Amino acid sequence: MSLLLAPKVAPERPAFGDVALRGTDVSVDLGGQRIVSGIDIEIRAGEIVALVGPNGAGKSTLLAALAGDLGYSGSVELDGRQAAKWSSAELALRRAVLRQDNIVTFPFKVIEIVAMGRAPWQRITSPREDERIIGEELVRTDSLQFADRTFGSLSGGERARVSLARVLAQRTGLIFLDEPTAALDVNYQELVLATARRVAREGAAVCIVLHDLAAAAAYADRVVLLSHGSCIAHGTPAEVFDSETLSSVYAHPIRVLQQPAADGGTELHIVPERYADTSAATTAPADLGGSTLEDQ
Incomplete structure (x- = not known):
């Protein structure tokens, strides 16, 4: 089903505290090597779950599998239904993904990039509503001042914020963010993480890959600590982050x-x-x- 044939009715979002996504025994093999092995995870509406661990731990691979962008074995349920059974159009109304690479080959303006986040809703919302949402997310990510510039003319940090605005404009109940603060200075790192927390408090379920353990401790409700593709510990930051465990991992x-x-x-x-x-x-x-x- 193409986006042109997208559903005419918005999906119901999970109620605050309900499970938006459940992964069971999720494993991923790439190039003949197991990158993620037997992960069980739940992401609930209203919370931020951070995936943390050293380089090569499988954080981004797991996020891509949960988001439906990468093949896996095991089970991933989104809104109580196997993710693979949703059409691409239905999936786009339920989850949005910010990837590590923000590459745009055509000279689109920033406002056009953010407007792409509204594409799944074209048969559901009015152009006026779309314009309002686009403006809100440009302001929320402090990107309004370069709305008319081309995406390619921006710095890496500015492109990251615009890409986040596009994801937020999609207005889904489940949001995946893969290292959204990697190209940002301290001020905008805090802005992005505070924005993610605010979106979660408004009822979205947020899954985020972070390298900064201090940021994960400050902003995440729960963390999943990965090493060599396996889950070492999961729970609140206070439960997972202790000196012995982190020093070992x-x-x-x-x-x-x-x-x-x-x-x-x-x-x-x-x-x-x-x-x-x-x-x-x-x-x-x-x-x-x-x-x-x-x-x-």
């Missing part, structure tokens, strides 16, 4: 500290030990970060 000493937060609770501070000199880093074993494959 990352093959580097890491301290996890609990300190008072501004809101009266506690917050986790994750501090890796620093090398005393640059020669220490060059003598580390090649497999310290996990598999020799980069995240697929």
Whole structure:
């Protein structure tokens, strides 16, 4: 089914706290090698689930499989139905994906890129409603000031924000974000993560790949810690992030500290030990970060 034949009625979004996606025994093989092995995961409406782990752990591969962009074995249910049974048009109304690579080969303007997020809704919403949503997401991602520029003229960080605006304009109940802060400075890292949290609090289910453990501790409701394609631990950041586990997974000493937060609770501070000199880093074993494959 093409987007031109998309359903005329918007799908019902999962109620706050309901399971939006359930993966059972999810495994992925690429190039004759198992990259992800036997992952069980649930993502609920209203929460952020962060996939964390060293390079080669399988984070991006798992996200792509859950999003329906990559073949897998096992089971992935989206809105209570096997993801593979949704048509592409139906899937586009239920989940949106921000990938690592934001490549556009044609000289589209920024506003046109964001408008692409509304394509699945063309038989459901009015042009006026689409324009309102496009404007809201340009403002929310601080991208409005270059709405008339071509996408290719932007910096990497600006392209990342525009791509996020496109994903948010899709207005789905399930959002996948693959390293959305990788090209951003601190200010925009915080803006993007705060935006993801706000979207979750509005009722969306958000699955996000992060390398920054401190950011995952601050923004994620639950984390899945991966290593060599397997789940090492899952739960709240406080349950998963402890010094012994992280030091083992990352093959580097890491301290996890609990300190008072501004809101009266506690917050986790994750501090890796620093090398005393640059020669220490060059003598580390090649497999310290996990598999020799980069995240697929």
